[in-house]
Amino acid sequence: MTLALSTEGLTKTYSNNLAALKGIDLRVQKGDFFALLGSNGAGKTTAIGVICGLLKATSGTVKVNGLEQKKHISEVKRMIGLMPQEFNFNPHQPNIEILTTSAGYFGITRDKSSLRAELLLKKMELWDRRFDVAQSLSGGMKRRLMLARALMHEPQILILDEPTAGVDVEIRQSIWQYLTQLNKDGMTIILTTHYLEEAESLCRNIAILDEGDLIEQSDMKKLLSKAKKQVLILESEEKLPENISIEHCDCEKLDDHTLKVFQGESTTISDVVIELASSNIRVSHLRSAQNRLEKLFLLLTN
Amino acid sequence: MWISFQTIVIKEVLRFARIWIQTIMPPVITTSLYLLIFGALMGDRIGQMQGIDYLHFIVPGIILMTVIMQSYANTVSSFFMTKYNNSFEELLVSPTPNWVILTGYVSGGVSRGFCVGLAVTFTISFFVEIRPYSFTILIATFFLTSIMFSLAGFINAVFAKTFDDIAIIPNFVLLPLTYLGGMFYSIEILPSFWRGLSVFNPIFYMMDSFRLGFLGVGSIELWKAFIVPIVMIILLALIANYLLNRGVSIKTE
Numbered sequence A: 001m002t003l004a005l006s007t008e009g010l011t012k013t014y015s016n017n018l019a020a021l022k023g024i025d026l027r028v029q030k031g032d033f034f035a036l037l038g039s040n041g042a043g044k045t046t047a048i049g050v051i052c053g054l055l056k057a058t059s060g061t062v063k064v065n066g067l068e069q070k071k072h073i074s075e076v077k078r079m080i081g082l083m084p085q086e087f088n089f090n091p092h093q094p095n096i097e098i099l100t101t102s103a104g105y106f107g108i109t110r111d112k113s114s115l116r117a118e119l120l121l122k123k124m125e126l127w128d129r130r131f132d133v134a135q136s137l138s139g140g141m142k143r144r145l146m147l148a149r150a151l152m153h154e155p156q157i158l159i160l161d162e163p164t165a166g167v168d169v170e171i172r173q174s175i176w177q178y179l180t181q182l183n184k185d186g187m188t189i190i191l192t193t194h195y196l197e198e199a200e201s202l203c204r205n206i207a208i209l210d211e212g213d214l215i216e217q218s219d220m221k222k223l224l225s226k227a228k229k230q231v232l233i234l235e236s237e238e239k240l241p242e243n244i245s246i247e248h249c250d251c252e253k254l255d256d257h258t259l260k261v262f263q264g265e266s267t268t269i270s271d272v273v274i275e276l277a278s279s280n281i282r283v284s285h286l287r288s289a290q291n292r293l294e295k296l297f298l299l300l301t302n
Numbered sequence B: 001m002w003i004s005f006q007t008i009v010i011k012e013v014l015r016f017a018r019i020w021i022q023t024i025m026p027p028v029i030t031t032s033l034y035l036l037i038f039g040a041l042m043g044d045r046i047g048q049m050q051g052i053d054y055l056h057f058i059v060p061g062i063i064l065m066t067v068i069m070q071s072y073a074n075t076v077s078s079f080f081m082t083k084y085n086n087s088f089e090e091l092l093v094s095p096t097p098n099w100v101i102l103t104g105y106v107s108g109g110v111s112r113g114f115c116v117g118l119a120v121t122f123t124i125s126f127f128v129e130i131r132p133y134s135f136t137i138l139i140a141t142f143f144l145t146s147i148m149f150s151l152a153g154f155i156n157a158v159f160a161k162t163f164d165d166i167a168i169i170p171n172f173v174l175l176p177l178t179y180l181g182g183m184f185y186s187i188e189i190l191p192s193f194w195r196g197l198s199v200f201n202p203i204f205y206m207m208d209s210f211r212l213g214f215l216g217v218g219s220i221e222l223w224k225a226f227i228v229p230i231v232m233i234i235l236l237a238l239i240a241n242y243l244l245n246r247g248v249s250i251k252t253e
Helices: A044-052 A073-079 A095-105 A110-123 A139-151 A169-184 A196-202 A220-225 A269-278 A292-300 B002-018 B025-041 B054-084 B088-092 B098-124 B135-159 B163-183 B192-198 B202-215 B222-246
Strands: A003-013 A019-024 A027-029 A033-038 A059-064 A080-083 A157-161 A188-192 A205-210 A213-219 A231-236 A250-255 A258-262 A283-288
Touching (some): A003 A188, A019 A044, A019 A059, A033 A044, A033 A169, A044 A188, A059 A073, A073 A080, A095 A139, A110 A139, A139 A169, A157 A169, A169 A188, A188 A196, A196 A220, A205 A292, A213 A220, B025 B098, B135 B163, B135 B202, B163 B202
Parallel strands (some): A019 A213, A033 A188, A080 A157, A157 A188
Antiparallel strands (some): A205 A213, A231 A283
């Protein structure tokens, strides 16, 4: 499989001697939906900054679709669409102008960019607000505007730094659907997010950064399979008996109707439900006490 | 590259046109006051300067001062704001070369200098009859002046960290240099020491050639008046391009 993005020995040390990246080797396949995770200050935004040409790397190389970024900076920039974490548009500019101006920087004529802006603003449900200035938008609307702007020049690789922060549930779902569709259409998407369930449900591959080091890079399924033990919260309509025991699992009664089960390695969720049913306890609702990826993430990053 | 350049210029023109009450109106009002006070009310008492009525004599200076201040103000405020709200990142992630960014911003400054200069000239035409001596000299001086001060404004914005930093140079350097550059007087009336000092003021050269183009009177030879801004433009353009390439105060080191 061809690589959409690769870095080799990428380091970035800021002038205050802070080593933000310590020689990371990233591999993102073409057409992938890739999660780049890490806690605050792990180096995610620095890595994105270097890849997009916002920051100069101290050493190492970045290749985009096989082209070395330093030698082919213009071509590489055309291939990438960036939606940064911080709002970085002129708040006094009308929304439609923000999009057409951005497209103009990529060499797209006003006629073409106006059509594309219309399409994207409609997609992001911002068409009615096209002549309003950006500062009048809500936080979620601003995020959608930034996503539309990143897509104006039809990039091959879309880099999203916290795309759904501050976005309400309904809009977040529609953004997820849209991103999934873009990915199906062949766009490579790299996502950083603090919503780990977002990464888990959208991404196929994952890398985890911790204090500038790449501590994990693998297939999402493979990584999640490492999290064998789960903590389940079960609810029953009937009143729970005082003592409940499930083979290979530890149980803790939270209240008369709620049970916390520490799932054993060899036990499946079905085993738990069947065993409770045999004790005349019908499970009306079941949920995981902690997201599996979240659990792994905390484990890997201490 | 052409489209990128066009985009920056359109963005800049729309920016100052959108806030015309802040950008175009104040110079028009100030000009009217200058002409009313220094020209119509006091002009007759002052008499003539270099053989020309005082009201006519100050007209080129007023127009050029407007061009200087407006060209400078446009690049310094616009570029500083793009740094302030991080919208400069839009340009950094695009394939637009740095020299195109620079020429785009400078053209924005020149455009504002031209628009406001034209508005001021139109206002002046209600007070005095405007009959330029040489359009070629006027246009050449206008471009040299506005390019030079747009570049200077750009460099100021690169180093500026606060709003104070973008107000200090125009108020404490540019305005005094403009007044002392012969806006209201001919350097021929100055004592020799002050006359000698004036030759170190670059605005003096532009003021002189603009007055020559307007009224047909000047204190120095035309080539001298043109060479100073040309050298300054080359120097400032090299500095500005170097700063952009190094990413000074734009890219975190």
